[in-house]
Amino acid sequence: MDIPRYWRLRNQRYRLEGSRCKECGSICFPPRFLCPHCKSAEMEPYELKGRGKIYSYTIIHQAPDIFDKNVPYTVALIDLEEGARITAQLTDIDPDDVSIGMPVEMVIRKIYEDGENGPIQYGYKFRPILFTDAGS
Amino acid sequence: MRKVAIIGLGQTPVREHWDYSIRQLAVQALTEAMKDAGRSNLDALFVGNMLSGALAEQEHLGALIADYAGYAGIEAVKIEAACASGGAAVRQAVLAVASGQVDTAAAVGVEKLTEFSGKFTSKGLATAADADYEASIGLSFAALNALMMQRYMYEYKVPKDDFAVFPINAHHNARFNPNAMFQYDITLRQYRKAKPIADPINLLDSSPISDGAAALIIVPLDKVKGQDNAVEVVACEMATDTLDLANRKNAVWLKAAEKSSKKAYSVAGVGPGDIDLFEMHDAFSIVSVLSLEACGFSEAGQTLKKANEGYFKIDGQLPVSTMGGLKGRGHPVGATGVYQILEAAMQIRQEAPGNIQVPDVRYAMAQNIGGSGATIVTTILSK
Numbered sequence: 001m002d003i004p005r006y007w008r009l010r011n012q013r014y015r016l017e018g019s020r021c022k023e024c025g026s027i028c029f030p031p032r033f034l035c036p037h038c039k040s041a042e043m044e045p046y047e048l049k050g051r052g053k054i055y056s057y058t059i060i061h062q063a064p065d066i067f068d069k070n071v072p073y074t075v076a077l078i079d080l081e082e083g084a085r086i087t088a089q090l091t092d093i094d095p096d097d098v099s100i101g102m103p104v105e106m107v108i109r110k111i112y113e114d115g116e117n118g119p120i121q122y123g124y125k126f127r128p129i130l131f132t133d134a135g136s
Numbered sequence: 137m138r139k140v141a142i143i144g145l146g147q148t149p150v151r152e153h154w155d156y157s158i159r160q161l162a163v164q165a166l167t168e169a170m171k172d173a174g175r176s177n178l179d180a181l182f183v184g185n186m187l188s189g190a191l192a193e194q195e196h197l198g199a200l201i202a203d204y205a206g207y208a209g210i211e212a213v214k215i216e217a218a219c220a221s222g223g224a225a226v227r228q229a230v231l232a233v234a235s236g237q238v239d240t241a242a243a244v245g246v247e248k249l250t251e252f253s254g255k256f257t258s259k260g261l262a263t264a265a266d267a268d269y270e271a272s273i274g275l276s277f278a279a280l281n282a283l284m285m286q287r288y289m290y291e292y293k294v295p296k297d298d299f300a301v302f303p304i305n306a307h308h309n310a311r312f313n314p315n316a317m318f319q320y321d322i323t324l325r326q327y328r329k330a331k332p333i334a335d336p337i338n339l340l341d342s343s344p345i346s347d348g349a350a351a352l353i354i355v356p357l358d359k360v361k362g363q364d365n366a367v368e369v370v371a372c373e374m375a376t377d378t379l380d381l382a383n384r385k386n387a388v389w390l391k392a393a394e395k396s397s398k399k400a401y402s403v404a405g406v407g408p409g410d411i412d413l414f415e416m417h418d419a420f421s422i423v424s425v426l427s428l429e430a431c432g433f434s435e436a437g438q439t440l441k442k443a444n445e446g447y448f449k450i451d452g453q454l455p456v457s458t459m460g461g462l463k464g465r466g467h468p469v470g471a472t473g474v475y476q477i478l479e480a481a482m483q484i485r486q487e488a489p490g491n492i493q494v495p496d497v498r499y500a501m502a503q504n505i506g507g508s509g510a511t512i513v514t515t516i517l518s519k
Contacts, residue, residue, distance in 0.1 A: 001272050009268055028383075030269050036383075056290070056387060058282035059335040060274070064262050065255040067274045075275055077283055077382055085382040087283075089274050100290050111273060123273065 001114075006121055011045070013123035016106055018084055020046035029084040050106025051129065052080035059095040066112055074098055078126055092127035103129045137234040141366045142517070144173025144242075144353030145478050149315040150466030152250045153347040158185075158192050161349035162201045162246040169242065169351035172365065178353075179238045181205075181212040184225030184245035185470035188214075190260040191251045201244060211238070218264035219419065220506030221245065222350070222473025223374070223513030229354045230372045239355065245474030246349035257345050261469070264507040266380040278342060278420065280381050280508040282334035285422035288388045289336065292437035296336050299421040300327040301443045303340050303464075306418055306457040309450060310464025312491040317346050317466035341421040346466035350474040352481070367481040370499070371400035371516040379510045392512040393430035393503060400514040401432075404499070408432035411516070412497045413483055414454055415476040417505035418461040427503055428456075431514070455494050458483060473504030473513060480517050 011017040018029035023040035029048060034041055057076035060067075067073070074090040076098070090098060091109050104126040111123045146168030148161050156164075162183065170178065181202050189195040198212030217224040222245030229241040249257050262271040265280055289296065303322060310316035322340060330338040360366040375395035378384055384391065401407055408431060418424040425439045433454055434442050442448070448456040459465055459479040462472060480500035482488050497519075504513045 005268070012269075030266075030380075056283045056287035058279050058286055058337070059332075060276060060279050060282075061332040061334065062258070062276065062278070063274065064259040064271070064276050066259075068255065070274070073274065075273070075279055075283070077287075077387065087270055087273065087275065087380065087382045100287070 001121060003119065006119070014108060016048040016050050016124055018046050018048050019043045027082045027084050029080070029086050048080055048082055048084065050080070050124070052078045052104060054098065054100055054102045054104060055079045055085060056100060057090065057098050076126065078104055089125045090127065091125040105129045138236055139357035139368065140230050140233045140354055141357040141360050141368050142352050142477070142481050143355055143360050143363065143366050144169040144175065145481055146172060146351040147315055147475060147478055148349050150317045150346045150348035150468055153248065154250065158188055158194060158197070158246055158248050159200055159204045161248065161347065162197070162244050163205045165246070165349035165351040166201065166205045166242055166244050169353050173353040175240060175353060178207045178210055178240050178242055180210060180229070180232050180241045181207065182225040182228040182241065182243045183212070183214045184222035184243065184474055185214055185247060186216055186218055186221045186264070187247065187249065187260045187469065190263070191257065192248055197246070217511040218506035219417070219469050220473055220504045220511040220513055221470035222475070223477070223504030223515065224473070224511065226352060226474060226477055226515065227372045227374055227513055229352070230369055233354050233356060241354045242351055243354065243474055244349060244351040245471030247468035247470040248347045249345045249468065250347055254345060269382070270380055276334060278337050279334040281420040281422055282337040283381060284387050284426065284508065285336050285420070288422060288425065291388060294440050297324065297328070298440040298444060299341065299425070300324050301440070302418055302421045302424045303327065305449055306461040306463035309458055309492050310460025312489045313459040313465060314489070316460040316464050317344055318460070318464050337420055343419045343462035343467035346468050348466060348468035348471050348475070350471050350478050352474060352478060365485065367484045368518045369515065370518045371403040372513065373399035373403060374511065374513045375399065377510050379507060381508045388426060389436070390426045390430040390505070390509040390512065392509055393427050393505065393514070396512045396514040397431040397503065400516050404516045406499055406516065411454065411499050411501045413458055413480070413494045413500050414456045415458065415480050415500070415502040416456050416461065417503055418457055418463050419467055419505070423505060424456070426509070427505065431503065450492055450494065458488065458492050458494060476502035476504055477515050477517070480515070484517055484519055
């Protein structure tokens with residue numbers, strides 16, 4: 001990924017910043033300029049907590065070139081507590097232990113290195129929830 | 137709007153065409169289609185293609201192919217909608233003729249995926265997905281389909297083995313199609329042992345990276361009605377959905393397939409029960425299942441049972457992938473949608489090879505799917 005694009009996406013990649021519609025309250029990730037539910041243009045940034053449950057997952061054995069050295073790795077669709085669904089890599093877990101419905105939380109990890117001299121790109125991944133707060 | 141018909145068909149075999157360039161493949165298919173149509177004049181050309189810029193360093197295919205095919209000067213443009221580029225190009229050709237603006241239009245689908253190594257091609261194909269939120273975090277195109285398949289297996293409690301029926305059927309039909317890439321059978325045993333790509337998808341769930349070109353000549357129906365080679369396009373309808381999979385509430389329901397097929401049924405004045413064969417977009421086994429369900433050919437969760445009872449075989453109630461589908465014929469991405477409609481037209485013209493000719497076809501349907509279901513074109517042909 002080129003640098004301007006990586007820079008533009010920093011709030012999403014580091015802070016899971018989506019959007020909230022001021023009219024109908026619906027929450028989106030990625031953020032949108034127009035609400036897909038009520039078409040309002042009154043959208044505000046909304047930081048997601050980064051906790052949710054696995055909706056589906058796959059273990060990738062054949063990857064696009066730049067991720068080739070990471071195989072096998074797991075990616076999942078995750079239903080976040082706020083209602084949005086996100087696509088992300090899983091980390092800190094044996095692929096064989098992943099299951100649908102498993103609670104996970106966001107962490108920042110290296111996504112990939114762009115060659116020897118290119119920048120290291122970081123972003124969200126999700127891991128199993130290690131400690132749960134009382135009541136949650 | 138005028139009614140329109142297809143009167144010319146042309147195709148190259150689907151192969152790894154190391155010796156031919158994009159322009160050669162496209163010109164070959166278009167020339168054959170014009171000859172089949174018995175025409176020498178062409179007013180407009182719509183080229184379906186996804187990756188010529190990324191993989192062959194060549195964009196601007198409209199003008200290039202018009203020129204090399206001997207039609208320099210005509211209206212010509214490339215249409216891109218990922219794997220649905222071919223179907224989208226046919227839709228534009230149909231609209232051009234139906235509107236009365238153009239009398240003879242060609243839709244040519246062409247793709248050359250073997251210019252570079254497979255991994256580079258996979259990266260190109262992944263551009264059909266959301267670049268910022270899917271491809272750049274490590275998802276391949278197969279991975280998106282795997283997310284749908286995993287969820288489907290979970291929701292309907294079906295084992296992976298049940299999906300094998302689709303690639304087995306596709307390969308079996310491809311055996312008799314001289315233009316197919318894989319003219320051989322595969323077995324359940326081979327399916328079980330196939331190399332994993334993105335669990336639960338393995339190599340034999342996946343259509344191959346391939347090259348090819350197909351062309352259709354489209355004219356007003358009233359001028360060719362009754363001609364042996366004329367096949368009416370009774371509907372060609374497109375719908376879209378979110379580009380990314382995550383933003384669809386139900387990842388195992390192809391809303392755009394439902395919308396475009398409903399539109400097509402309504403325009404054609406038919407229902408799923410009237411369709412005699414279905415050239416479906418079996419890029420991965422799971423897509424076959426989701427497409428059949430969204431088009432109303434089987435209820436959600438029931439498709440694999442029906443399939444394993446022989447419902448979708450050549451001699452079943454609804455033959456699918458009759459010439460091998462994407463899995464057996466091959467999937468030259470931007471050309472695929474044109475191949476599907478060409479094959480449906482061959483079936484109606486009773487020109488399919490003996491073993492895979494479906495008897496008495498009145499309505500044949502083709503569905504071309506782009507991305508993980510974001511652009512879908514459904515076409516219905518009739519005698």
